[in-house]
Amino acid sequence: MFEAVVLICRYLFVFYMFYFLLQAGKCVLSPYNIHHINISWAYSKQRMTIVFFHLTAMLIIGFKPETGMFDIYTVILGSAGLILLIGGNIILSFIYKNGSKLLFNCTFFVMDIGFIMLLRLNTALAQRQIIWLITGFVATMLIPPILRVLPRLDKLKYLYLALGFSLLAATLIFGDVQGGAQNWIKIKGFSFQPAELVKLLFVFYLASEFSQKPSSFKELIFPSAASAVFVICLVMQTDLGSALIFFMSYLIMIYIATGNGFIFAGLSIFAFAASMLAYKFFSHVRTRVEIWLDPWSDISGKGYQITQSLFAIGTWGIFGSGLTRGYAENIPVVERDFIFAAVCEEFGIIFSVGFIFVFIFIFFCGAKAALRNYNRFLSLVASGLTGLLCFQSFLIIGGVTKLIPLTGVTLPFVSYGGTSIVISFVSIGIIQWIYAMNTLREQQEFFDRRT
Amino acid sequence: MKKNIKFIFWFYFSLFLLLIIHLVKFKVSDSSDLISNSYNPRLNSIEATIKRGTIYDRNGEALAYSEKISGDEKYIRNYNYPREFSHILGFISNGKSGVESKYNFYLESLHNELFQRINAVFNHSELTADSIVLTIDKDLQLEAYRLLEGKKGAVVALEPDTGKILSMVSYPDFDPENISQNWQELSEDEESPLINRASQGLYPPGSTFKIITAASAIENIDDIMSRRYNCKGEEYFDDKKIRCFNLKAHGNVNLTGAFAYSCNTFFSQLGNELGGEKLRLNAENALFNKDLGYELEYNKSSFALTKYSSQSEIVETSIGQGKTLATPLHMAMIAAAAGNNGIMMKPYVLDYVKTYNDKIKNQTVPVMQAKPFSPDTAYEITQMMEKVVEEGTGVQAKIKGVITAGKTGTAENSSGDDHAWFVGFAPADKPKICVCVILENAGSGSKAVPTAQKLMQRYLEKS
Numbered sequence: 044m045f046e047a048v049v050l051i052c053r054y055l056f057v058f059y060m061f062y063f064l065l066q067a068g069k070c071v072l073s074p075y076n077i078h079h080i081n082i083s084w085a086y087s088k089q090r091m092t093i094v095f096f097h098l099t100a101m102l103i104i105g106f107k108p109e110t111g112m113f114d115i116y117t118v119i120l121g122s123a124g125l126i127l128l129i130g131g132n133i134i135l136s137f138i139y140k141n142g143s144k145l146l147f148n149c150t151f152f153v154m155d156i157g158f159i160m161l162l163r164l165n166t167a168l169a170q171r172q173i174i175w176l177i178t179g180f181v182a183t184m185l186i187p188p189i190l191r192v193l194p195r196l197d198k199l200k201y202l203y204l205a206l207g208f209s210l211l212a213a214t215l216i217f218g219d220v221q222g223g224a225q226n227w228i229k230i231k232g233f234s235f236q237p238a239e240l241v242k243l244l245f246v247f248y249l250a251s252e253f254s255q256k257p258s259s260f261k262e263l264i265f266p267s268a269a270s271a272v273f274v275i276c277l278v279m280q281t282d283l284g285s286a287l288i289f290f291m292s293y294l295i296m297i298y299i300a301t302g303n304g305f306i307f308a309g310l311s312i313f314a315f316a317a318s319m320l321a322y323k324f325f326s327h328v329r330t331r332v333e334i335w336l337d338p339w340s341d342i343s344g345k346g347y348q349i350t351q352s353l354f355a356i357g358t359w360g361i362f363g364s365g366l367t368r369g370y371a372e373n374i375p376v377v378e379r380d381f382i383f384a385a386v387c388e389e390f391g392i393i394f395s396v397g398f399i400f401v402f403i404f405i406f407f408c409g410a411k412a413a414l415r416n417y418n419r420f421l422s423l424v425a426s427g428l429t430g431l432l433c434f435q436s437f438l439i440i441g442g443v444t445k446l447i448p449l450t451g452v453t454l455p456f457v458s459y460g461g462t463s464i465v466i467s468f469v470s471i472g473i474i475q476w477i478y479a480m481n482t483l484r485e486q487q488e489f490f491d492r493r494t
Numbered sequence: 495m496k497k498n499i500k501f502i503f504w505f506y507f508s509l510f511l512l513l514i515i516h517l518v519k520f521k522v523s524d525s526s527d528l529i530s531n532s533y534n535p536r537l538n539s540i541e542a543t544i545k546r547g548t549i550y551d552r553n554g555e556a557l558a559y560s561e562k563i564s565g566d567e568k569y570i571r572n573y574n575y576p577r578e579f580s581h582i583l584g585f586i587s588n589g590k591s592g593v594e595s596k597y598n599f600y601l602e603s604l605h606n607e608l609f610q611r612i613n614a615v616f617n618h619s620e621l622t623a624d625s626i627v628l629t630i631d632k633d634l635q636l637e638a639y640r641l642l643e644g645k646k647g648a649v650v651a652l653e654p655d656t657g658k659i660l661s662m663v664s665y666p667d668f669d670p671e672n673i674s675q676n677w678q679e680l681s682e683d684e685e686s687p688l689i690n691r692a693s694q695g696l697y698p699p700g701s702t703f704k705i706i707t708a709a710s711a712i713e714n715i716d717d718i719m720s721r722r723y724n725c726k727g728e729e730y731f732d733d734k735k736i737r738c739f740n741l742k743a744h745g746n747v748n749l750t751g752a753f754a755y756s757c758n759t760f761f762s763q764l765g766n767e768l769g770g771e772k773l774r775l776n777a778e779n780a781l782f783n784k785d786l787g788y789e790l791e792y793n794k795s796s797f798a799l800t801k802y803s804s805q806s807e808i809v810e811t812s813i814g815q816g817k818t819l820a821t822p823l824h825m826a827m828i829a830a831a832a833g834n835n836g837i838m839m840k841p842y843v844l845d846y847v848k849t850y851n852d853k854i855k856n857q858t859v860p861v862m863q864a865k866p867f868s869p870d871t872a873y874e875i876t877q878m879m880e881k882v883v884e885e886g887t888g889v890q891a892k893i894k895g896v897i898t899a900g901k902t903g904t905a906e907n908s909s910g911d912d913h914a915w916f917v918g919f920a921p922a923d924k925p926k927i928c929v930c931v932i933l934e935n936a937g938s939g940s941k942a943v944p945t946a947q948k949l950m951q952r953y954l955e956k957s
């Protein structure tokens with residue numbers, strides 16, 4: 044009986060996703076007056092969808108058919124997660140009064156999907172994820188007051204640079220090796236990934252460097268050299284995913300600042316050549332590419348992870364196996380890098396495509412924040428942070444579906460991982476703050492014109 | 495700057511679009527081939543709770559089925575003719591092989607899953623996965639097994655105009671029901687009973703390869719049909735001596751005669767004249783070194799000549815010795831192509847999939863795999879193959895009232911006595927069946943002929 048309920052709920056999940064996206068689409072189209080909607084209603088509908096999604100999933104995960112009872116621990120944990128996410132959404136929307144509600148709804152929806160997946164895969168990790176979510180939530184609440192006190196962020200470029208370098212250097216010297224990359228620092232049993240924090244500093248550094256439009260090529264040399272040092276440090280830690288993300292952030296920010304197509308093309312060619320060299324000289328790069336090209340020949344060894352991921356995505360029908368019916372726990376580190384494969388397996392391919400679309404909506408809001416701004420620095424920060432999240436999501440989703448070679452990075456908002464969750468949360472906070480500033484300014488101008 | 499930001503986000507947007515397209519494409523078209531892998535834990539756990547699909551022969555007779563033993567929760571797999579079908583059906587424990595492995599996806603998918611599950615809750619009905627219907631003819635398979643039993647070798651029978659495989663037997667065999675208990679012994683056995691010799695066994699094709707050499711001669715040498723040659727039983731090419739079987743001198747022969755009596759000196763002469771490059775072209779047109787398009791386990795046949803090959807290699811290859819290796823399945827396909835106006839069909843065993851409520855899906859449509867011969871060449875070769883049976887080395891293949899075509903082969907090899915080959919089809923003008931038989935170390939090619947004759951005769955009588 045329970046089996047049949049789980050199977051029916053697969054359609055329900057697809058419906059939730061569809062409904063959520065429908066409301067998101069309406070919100071995006073509303074300024075064009077294509078058809079009139081009550082926009083605050085649409086936001087409320089989205090929040091209700093998240094609640095229903097969460098409740099449905101939680102009840103399925105919590106029910107134990109052997110005993111015919113609900114597992115109290117799972118239900119309590121799930122309820123705590125629900126209260127946190129919905130409460131967080133409401134409080135943050137209040138704090139960032141002029142921010143984008145669509146951005147918060149989408150972010151909280153993907154966070155919720157990630158949390159549900161963790162609850163299903165590993166309740167102990169779900170419990171710890173709650174602590175990380177609270178940390179990220181508090182940090183995001185503190186952003187507006189902090190930024191109000193620190194007015195001239197664009198003048199601190201050497202501070203960002205020094206902090207960033209020292210964090211990376213510290214990782215190189217004191218770092219622990221986890222999952223094949225030396226990118227962790229352990230302090231009193233708490234391990235965190237400095238590279239995540241350095242990402243923020245890096246974007247702020249480049250934004251302040253380019254906050255005056257570069258007038259000659261000479262002015263590009265120093266920031267390029269600094270970026271190269273960052274990337275090389277990360278390659279030395281064998282953290283290829285982060286190295287790629289840093290390079291991409293540098294590439295897009297230099298393009299946005301200069302608008303020079305030749306630089307963009309030249310750097311892309313340079314990156315291609317550099318990756319060929321890396322392929323030639325670093326065995327770990329070669330291994331990654333070889334696994335990508337043919338994981339099947341070493342299916343029990345190096346190809347195990349990616350083939351298990353492909354099995355998870357490919358075995359079931361388009362509605363997935365049904366929540367709790369899959370075998371995603373067979374994929375190594377499914378809670379971190381491979382969480383997308385688990386979502387694909389249990390919620391099905393239609394839901395997963397919708398899931399990618401929710402991400403696209405998040406990036407759309409980020410791009411909007413960058414586009415509406417009059418301040419060059421803030422506009423660069425918004426596009427840098429959005430681009431970072433965007434490329435990171437592409438890297439890992441592309442990696443687990445074997446579109447591109449796998450680089451071990453987390454899926455923002457979704458994967459388990461303290462630093463990742465907190466930093467992506469904070470990034471959204473900063474983007475929201477910039478978005479809110481724009482709204483305020485527009486209102487001010489509107490007011491000025493009238494008086 | 496706004497323009498630049500827009501450009502970057504359109505760029506990222508297209509990356510995500512690519513991601514979605516890739517994901518959907520993987521799901522729709524690539525995944526079904528990949529997931530039937532023994533490393534996929536999902537398939538094993540599905541097996542325990544649902545009734546694995548039945549495998550039927552072409553006339554609807556069950557070959558393999560699952561049932562629950564009373565009192566036991568798990569399903570077990572039963573085979574009606576375990577040894578006779580061991581290689582073609584394969585097994586499901588110890589990593590799976592054969593049809594059981596390749597079509598595992600169908601055998602474990604529930605049609606109308608939701609309906610079946612709800613029905614199971616209220617009516618306690620079984621969850622029944624899709625069944626598959628093969629092209630194999632059970633009676634022909636049993637007959638082939640009976641004829642082959644005790645002798646190392648393989649038999650393949652197929653339908654030339656569709657590529658349907660009617661029978662495929664390999665000996666030594668194994669018992670799929672007790673595969674786990676005997677696994678160690680089976681996998682270490684020097685006779686390699688787990689190998690399907692019919693599609694995986696690579697043998698020197700011997701004189702059956704003369705079909706290719708003859709085709710190359712017909713297509714490349716203008717006066718070939720009127721050419722005559724005096725066979726003295728042996729011939730020297732450089733330092734390489736080519737001998738006819740038993741050193742028999744065939745005297746003054748033409749192409750048809752040399753083909754019928756399998757004259758090695760004539761054909762090595764032809765090979766020498768054609769050269770490595772032309773022979774390779776014809777061999778590769780007939781899918782040597784190429785994919786056969788067959789879905790189950792098989793090995794590619796190999797042909798090693800190039801334009802730099804030495805004369806001795808060329809003359810050896812043109813009579814099917816040297817480094818040339820072919821599978822019985824492939825030789826059957828070549829002969830079938832000669833009988834089918836030069837068109838080689840893609841061989842297949844899965845006719846269609848049948849759901850629990852008898853709906854047909856995934857019906858295989860016959861497709862052409864290659865065109866090794868022009869219609870004229872195919873006609874000439876068929877004529878020559880008829881002569882083989884009429885008066886040449888394959889007279890034992892004669893069937894009363896039916897014109898039969900064939901070619902024998904005697905393959906020298908390093909493992910002992912010569913392997914005996916026969917490929918043939920009947921009726922010669924519009925073949926309904928093509929058979930290939932190989933008997934390892936049986937001596938001359940004529941030893942394989944009676945087996946093929948009995949199978950063809952039996953099949954034609956029935957249909």
